[in-house]
Amino acid sequence: MEIRRVGASGLRVSRLGLGTMTWGRDTPDEEARALLEMFCAAGGTLIDTAAAYGAGDAERLIGKLVRELTNREEMAIATKAGFVIRGGKRIVDTSRRALLRDLEGSLERLGTDYVDLWQVHAWGDAPLEETLTALDFAVERGMARYVGVSNFVGWQTAQAATWQQAVPGRAPIVSAQVEYSLLARRAEVEVLPAAAAFGLGVFPWSPLARGVLTGQYRGGVPRGSRAASDHFAWFVEPYLEQRSRGVVEAVARAADGLDMSPMQIALLWVRDAPGVTAPLLGARTAGQLAPALATEELALPPEIASALDDVSGGANAGRTAS
Template sequence: MGRSGLRVSELGLGTMTWGRDTDEIDAAEQLRDFVDAGGSFVDTAATYGDGDAERLIGSLLAGKVRRDELVLCTKGGVRGGPAGAQVDASRGGLLADLDSSLERLGTDHVDLYLVACPDPATPLEETVSALRQAVTSGRARYVGLANHPAWAAARAATLLQGASCDGVGLTGLELEYSLLQRGVERDVVPAASTLGLGLLAWSPLGRGVLTGKYRRSLPADSRAASPHLAAFVDPYLDDVSSAVVEAVATAAEGLGRAPLEVALAWLLARDTLACAVVGARTPAQLRTSLAAVDLALPAEVHAALDDVSAPEVGYPERW
């Protein structure tokens, strides 16, 4: 992870559907397959399944897999309530979320603790002080930010570095990154590279669209047909995304591989990426993703995908 000593697997296991769409039997099989394939990084959050994802992981740690086989990452700073999700990256909110996550996970520490999203109502200085306390108290080994812009990452890194000499620093950034969402390349990727931060990509398959499953129809068992995930997938069911998906499908056909393998291989080849977090509903879906790590795209294929998915970049990123 960047210039830190934290080691993560090239692919991470996302657990957003665990405890809701993925039951304990399938979750256990996923985790065992993942570890057997050399995976270590498991990504969760306090809000996934209203805490059920963390509870499920905790139950698996009690007998299915050893704690030291995993690099556990969770996120805090967002909590549910009668009025819907509420952002709270205050010191009290973040540390309370972390304590609750540790209880659900059945462990005394997480390897990486991330602030889930920006909180405009809380000064960044206070948020950073909570991250420092998470590390110095032993509840987290490393800390970082998720879904934050580059300026916030730079400011947080500066605050952590300048506050004391205890060695606590910002380690990683987790953001959406795929062939369908390359916005991070405008300023987050250069910032991460300059600051020595590891970059984690969530939804590396474009919220499932890069699998090609939506090219001809809307499968009844897909996320896009799910009442709680349809709005999550819908932004990538447009004509611009369709052109990228067709390019991926064409490349996959020529290489004799699955479209998702091509999409993952493109992302895994990015220099600044530490880990791509794949979320699979079933063990079969996960096994297909795991097969992508041995695929190196020919240079001409990589360049063609770069071209068809290139993000618009203007002032001031390009001068």
Template sequence: MGLSGLEVSRLALGTMTWGTGSDFDAEDAAAQLTSFVEAGGNLVDTADVYGQGASETVLGEFLDKVVPRGDVHIATKAGVVAGGERNRNTSRGHLLRSLDASLARLGTDYVDLWQLHVNDPDTPLEETLATLDYAVTTGRVRYVGVSNHTGWQTARAAAWQRAWPGRSPIVASQVEYSLVQRGVEREVLPACLAMDIGVLAWSPLGRGVLTGKYRFGRPSDSRASSPQWSRFVSAYLDDRSAGIVEAVATAAEGLGVSPLDVALSWVRDQPGVSAAVVGARNAAQLRSCLAAEALYLPPEIRLALSDVSAPVIGYPERH
């Protein structure tokens, strides 16, 4: 993970939906975790606001019962506030209260990676970063990172932490990254490459769109048909995304694999990406994602997909 000593699997297990929704199945979630670890995975990602803490609670119930705590690296986040007037808060008080609550739900005395879920313009950066340092020095956190930060915000935080010996370096940046969402290539990815920060790509399958499941409609059991998740998916059910999906499907057909394999492999092997974070509805779906680990795209197919999905990048990034 960046320049740190933290070694993570190329695929991470996302748990955003664990503990939420009427269709959640704890036994299936346990099967996901078991399959993930057995396949060599070790990074499990959650956040304090996923299901208002339910995701962390479910994961905590599995530790040492389903898989040994030492077999997984737990990554969680803090800084988003569900409800209230202030929807983001990275003040010292809020972060430390959130961390203690996360540890209690997870049933562990430390997390391997603690991430600032968002940038908070109302809290001085120095206060926020000093809180990360305190969490590390007290043993409750091993490594720290950021999530959903812009390029300049990421670079500013990383530079501040490097400016004085003893501060905890920013080792990870978790951002949405897929063939249908390549906006991070304008500034975030270059910043991470320049500062040796590992990128965690969330929603590498374009919120499920890149699997091809929506090519000919919206399946009744899909997230696009769910009242809870339809807005999350609909952002990529446009003509541009449809063209990219067709290119992925064509590449998959030529290689004799699934569109999921192609889309996931493309993100996983992008420069700077430490791990792609995959979240599955069930264990069977997760096993399909894990199978993609064996695929490496031929250079000409990577180039073709990169061309058809290229983001608009101009001045001042290119001049």
């Protein structure tokens, strides 16, 4: 698999990442094993997780499988801190104490001395300078090689990057993780331009619009899908509205014309969008992951990419400029 540089940093990762939000919960251990084996065999190196995923169980499983299946030094493990779910409520705590406590727990669960990329999971109420001192500490102590932010809007991304660049010796922000797909293009307004201005890599999460761009919901909600589950239905429902259907149908038509699956069309559009480092694949089964990995030798014709731009919200300024 092609390896890409994360922004202007020295970190290099595969151009597709393996997302693990469902590990330790909806993805059984043996299925996770099959996913990681397949991903590594295809040359994938980036595994993205978080302290909050499966209440820490995703990290435990990753640590176990990495030790059993591959060489830790060959993998780029990214995790996140500052966000938890307690009593069904989402709690964001980006204080220095909470972040470092999360990181210590992540390292223990992962069974490693360091993570390759440590990210603040969300913007919080703690003073930004306090949050960022935790990132400095983690890099200084060798607990994290690089640091980034996740789910920050444009001005938040720019403020964090500016603060870290202002004084020599601070750990620079090297990446931004944000939702980005044909059904979620808000990142193009501010986040992607901010990332480009500050030399940050971009990791799109949910590049398939929470599964909707695969076309599986064209005829209703299938049994066993995320939209059919009690704890993930809320996650999918925003993209099941009428306004999304035209985009899904356009993706399906492109797939028919290019002899690809809708999933592959949607993934290629994100993977090769300007500024993107690596989309994060949230596959729950090896059967879902295989066609995504099969896109390595594929690319969208420019006219198809532009047509999808138009139908999903307008021309991509970055693509036009390039």
